[in-house]
Amino acid sequence: MTEFQQIERKQITFGGKPVPVAVVHPLDRASKAPSVLKGLVRGMRLTLGYFLRPWKVVTRQYPENRQTLRFPQRYRAMLTMIHDSQGFHRCTACKLCEKACPNGSIRVITQKGLLEGVNKLDQYIWRMDSCLLCNACVQACPFGALKMTHSFENAVYDRRLLVYNLNRYAGPPAKVLAAEPDTAKRRQMMEPRGRFDGPLPLNEGLKPVLAKTQESPVRETSA
Amino acid sequence: MSVTVRTLSELLMPPSVADSPLSTQEYFVNMGPQHPIAHGSLRIVLLLDGETIRKVIPVPGYVHRGIEKMCEHMNYRKIIPLTDRMDYLSALMNNWVVARTVEMAAGIETNARIETIRTIMSELQRLQSHVLWWGVLGMDLGAFTAFLYSFRDREIIGEIFEETIGARLTMNYIQPGGLMYDILPDFVSKVKKLLGYLRPLINEYDALLSGNAILQERLRNIGILDGKDAISLGCTGPVLRASGVPYDLRKVEPYGVYDKVDFDVVIGTKGDCWDRYYVRMEEMRQSIRIVEQLIDNLPAGPYMVTKYNARLKLPKGRYYGQVETARGVLGAFIYSDGDGDAPYRMHFRSPNFNNLWAVTHIAPGWRIADYISIQSSLDLVIPDIDR
Ligand code: SF4
Numbered sequence: 234m235t236e237f238q239q240i241e242r243k244q245i246t247f248g249g250k251p252v253p254v255a256v257v258h259p260l261d262r263a264s265k266a267p268s269v270l271k272g273l274v275r276g277m278r279l280t281l282g283y284f285l286r287p288w289k290v291v292t293r294q295y296p297e298n299r300q301t302l303r304f305p306q307r308y309r310a311m312l313t314m315i316h317d318s319q320g321f322h323r324c325t326a327c328k329l330c331e332k333a334c335p336n337g338s339i340r341v342i343t344q345k346g347l348l349e350g351v352n353k354l355d356q357y358i359w360r361m362d363s364c365l366l367c368n369a370c371v372q373a374c375p376f377g378a379l380k381m382t383h384s385f386e387n388a389v390y391d392r393r394l395l396v397y398n399l400n401r402y403a404g405p406p407a408k409v410l411a412a413e414p415d416t417a418k419r420r421q422m423m424e425p426r427g428r429f430d431g432p433l434p435l436n437e438g439l440k441p442v443l444a445k446t447q448e449s450p451v452r453e454t455s456a
Numbered sequence: 457m458s459v460t461v462r463t464l465s466e467l468l469m470p471p472s473v474a475d476s477p478l479s480t481q482e483y484f485v486n487m488g489p490q491h492p493i494a495h496g497s498l499r500i501v502l503l504l505d506g507e508t509i510r511k512v513i514p515v516p517g518y519v520h521r522g523i524e525k526m527c528e529h530m531n532y533r534k535i536i537p538l539t540d541r542m543d544y545l546s547a548l549m550n551n552w553v554v555a556r557t558v559e560m561a562a563g564i565e566t567n568a569r570i571e572t573i574r575t576i577m578s579e580l581q582r583l584q585s586h587v588l589w590w591g592v593l594g595m596d597l598g599a600f601t602a603f604l605y606s607f608r609d610r611e612i613i614g615e616i617f618e619e620t621i622g623a624r625l626t627m628n629y630i631q632p633g634g635l636m637y638d639i640l641p642d643f644v645s646k647v648k649k650l651l652g653y654l655r656p657l658i659n660e661y662d663a664l665l666s667g668n669a670i671l672q673e674r675l676r677n678i679g680i681l682d683g684k685d686a687i688s689l690g691c692t693g694p695v696l697r698a699s700g701v702p703y704d705l706r707k708v709e710p711y712g713v714y715d716k717v718d719f720d721v722v723i724g725t726k727g728d729c730w731d732r733y734y735v736r737m738e739e740m741r742q743s744i745r746i747v748e749q750l751i752d753n754l755p756a757g758p759y760m761v762t763k764y765n766a767r768l769k770l771p772k773g774r775y776y777g778q779v780e781t782a783r784g785v786l787g788a789f790i791y792s793d794g795d796g797d798a799p800y801r802m803h804f805r806s807p808n809f810n811n812l813w814a815v816t817h818i819a820p821g822w823r824i825a826d827y828i829s830i831q832s833s834l835d836l837v838i839p840d841i842d843r
């Protein structure tokens with residue numbers, strides 16, 4: 234209860250049930266000059282109080298405080314594929330994230346590995362320009378291969394620059410690679426991929442056409 | 457079938473005499489779609505006689521994204537992020553209505569921990585929404601300071617969401633079968649600190665704005681909405697309660713853990729803009745009360761009771777569930793045809809759509825300046841009207 238607003242607590246019956254209510258009483262006319270002035274002065278005193286105590290101001294100067302900006306652990310700004318210290322990822326190309334994405338922002342392109350004979354990741358395409366940052370892909374991934382990171386300054390002039398390839402290499406996941414003792418063979422199983430490698434999958438529009446280079450053997454692609 | 461097209465000019469009446477000795481003529485003025493009080497893109501056609509409003513014709517649809525149609529192509533988990541984008545100031549409650557309806561239909565039993573966290577989060581969101589509304593009302597009526605103060609406090613509540621959920625506005629947190637994340641270990645202490653910070657602030661809001669005679673005179677006795685009319689118009693939430701009808705879904709049909717907490721339904725007596733204003737102010741205090749009661753003994757348990765990748769298939773039938781958002785009753789209607797995991801038809805009964813049409817009833821007879829008070833006190837979120 235405040236001095237200008239009467240709140241009355243009582244119990245009334247509504248729909249056959251007792252309901253505790255707080256009734257806001259009609260406001261009396263604040264016509265008397267002292268009370269009007271009092272209200273205005275009280276408001277002014279509050280703002281003046283903040284004016285005189287600048288340490289209570291909470292404004293943060295954004296571009297200047299870049300070095301000290303910290304985000305909470307769970308802050309969602311940029312989808313990333315987790316790569317361990319040796320540069321291996323855990324994605325098995327199971328496509329569950331692709332199925333979980335509400336608007337088709339993910340395209341997992343697989344290839345059949347010659348050495349392993351199973352489907353493995355070729356390109357993991359993530360379209361940031363249509364991503365909702367809803368976290369469904371991270372939640373859906375059974376192997377914990379994805380995470381959201383905090384880089385939020387992503388403005389570019391061309392939206393095609395927002396189509397990323399998240400995996401650093403094409404090939405089997407870290408677990409399979411770790412089981413292979415031969416370093417040379419392991420290197421053979423991997424093919425480097427860059428950040429902007431890959432087709433522009435304009436939301437299910439184009440089927441990717443992958444260039445066949447001399448090193449990489451003929452491979453099947455499925456989109 | 458014939459279609460009658462009515463033009464605006466048909467609504468024009470012959471030159472009439474307004475409440476002034478001058479002979480005046482009626483004319484139409486577009487308010488919006490780009491107008492500061494529209495808080496979005498809402499076009500309001502006003503039939504004016506001098507400065508007096510004779511008729512109000514709301515023209516929604518500028519933010520229509522076809523969310524209901526999009527839902528028909530999505531499974532029930534993918535619908536949740538879309539509902540964030542309807543009433544973005546009550547995003548968690550929007551999530552909850554779909555989650556609740558789907559859980560009801562699929563027979564998923566959640567546990568007490570999930571329901572308690574959902575309730576706490578929703579009340580924090582209600583608090584955040586009302587804080588923002590308070591500032592925006594101040595800005596609409598010319599008090600820009602209020603807007604800055606409210607944004608300061610809104611960000612502080614937003615930080616709690618950001619830490620727990622990872623987003624401030626479009627959260628996608630409450631999902632069928634549970635929550636996206638469990639709360640963090642320091643959540644309880646942070647919320648308690650927040651409540652301790654906010655409780656005196658609501659008195660500060662009173663000092664800054666409610667005690668101001670200019671604001672009082674701009675809200676008092678303006679735009680009176682009778683309780684019966686409010687019910688006929690389908691108004692819900694603070695708009696209905698300010699007209700003296702103690703209809704609050706949290707009390708009438710308790711969901712979550714609202715039946716275990718003790719709080720008052722805030723009602724007004726007259727139904728004018730001031731009542732709508734003060735009902736929300738008092739609701740903030742009630743929300744703090746609810747969170748206070750729940751935060752200390754959070755039950756233990758998992759935060760998700762279903763597997764995320766499991767297929768959510770509803771049996772054939774029609775399902776309807778509703779929750780009380782910061783603006784009123786939000787209902788979700790799902791018609792499932794039994795095959796496939798997408799709804800055959802999805803409909804949302806959004807509170808803002810019904811609350812909007814209250815202006816057609818209460819605004820005629822008032823001046824343009826009063827119309828600002830009226831629309832501000834209804835607290836409309838335009839994307840929720842259009843969906
Ligand atoms: S965050 Fe959501 S929209 Fe973005 S890629 Fe992941 S699932 Fe798709």
Ligand code: SF4
Nearest residue numbers: 324325327328330374
């Ligand atoms: S990121 Fe995870 S869910 Fe997506 S394809 Fe790879 S392993 Fe499967």
